[in-house]
Amino acid sequence: METNEPYPLEITKVINAFVDRIEQVLLESGTPRAERTSVCAEVESQIYTMIERRLEAGAELHLELVASIIESMDQPDSYAKSDSNATTVDPILVPESIPSSQPRASTSRPVEKQPFFASLRKKLSRPARTKPGLDWVAMAGLIASCAGALLAITGMVGRSEFFLVAGFFWVFAGVVASSVSFWRIRHSNGLLTGQRIASVGILMLPIVFSNAVLISILFATPIGLVIGAIMLVTALVYANYRLVLYALRWLDSYSAREASASNVNADDSLRQPESDAGQMPGAIASA
């Protein structure tokens, strides 16, 4: 790019979303703040360097270009395995069959031990579009959940076992679709939206559970009572599981904050203002 104009907002949004996800992974893996800041700054700088090189080679600046650059880089999950974490799968591990002369992008992926699930995961994670947009799976999940809830409640009120079973089936299908959508959105680098819709789709299950219990008690349908009790127990177990998970996450982030507070003095970047950057090296300055 000849001019110093900033990039369009939609492009910086995608880049920021990618860098934010890396920071989140680093935070969850307990990396001190100073190191997180440094890693994220490097990743961001690399993306802009790669964009500049593509533009100098004659490419046009558009979202697809940025998406392809991000796709060729190590994905955020790779940053969970820091250089001190020797027991996990090594990001620098290269399959023996790949010669060193092949492009870098092909060597950046860790060895996949489950080809089927790996390919399924790749298919599911691939965003349907390159512009930020609503995930259709989230919408489908919500519709299925709502339809299922209506059917189940109708079955409970009308004492129809067919409607009841069909209702729970559709609610369950909706929850599965919403969960898949959640996963897709998280792995879309900001290209997919609809997390709230997916949340509602998932929440429909406990809503129907509680309704099942209430209505079965009210109308004293034996099958409704049994289903409602099972669902309620499941919902309680799930709620407790989530509670423990959140507590553990909170503890992790708390210990990470404590660690970063003790390491904050070591972060040169926080003490060194950009104004004292001095002259750029010759190669960069001439570029």
Add this chain to the structure above:
Amino acid sequence: MGGATVDATWLSQMRKGILELCVLAVVTREETYGYAIVEKLGQIPGMEVTESTIYPLLARLCSEGLLKHRMAKSPNGPSRRYYSLSVAGKKRLSELSSAWGTIVDSVSSLLAQRESSVVA
């Protein structure tokens, strides 16, 4: 380095062990930025490393005081960090390269003995 029969985990562990030495060696030649280090090491046969390995290592070396960096403005993107060796980093590089030389000599000598015994 290493054929198709070499255990991938062993190779990975070996790379991991010498990665710090390699990064320090790249930085000692000239002041350079993170992505350039990734590219340089990525081109070395047998040392295929990617950014998710190098950037955390750079951050750690900085926090340990082995590397120092300065910021340089970039035309479009964010400021870029240029790394160079600190005094402690130079000392560390000297220690590591000395140890590496010893290891290479010893292992080469061992392998040479083995080869000569096989020929005999």
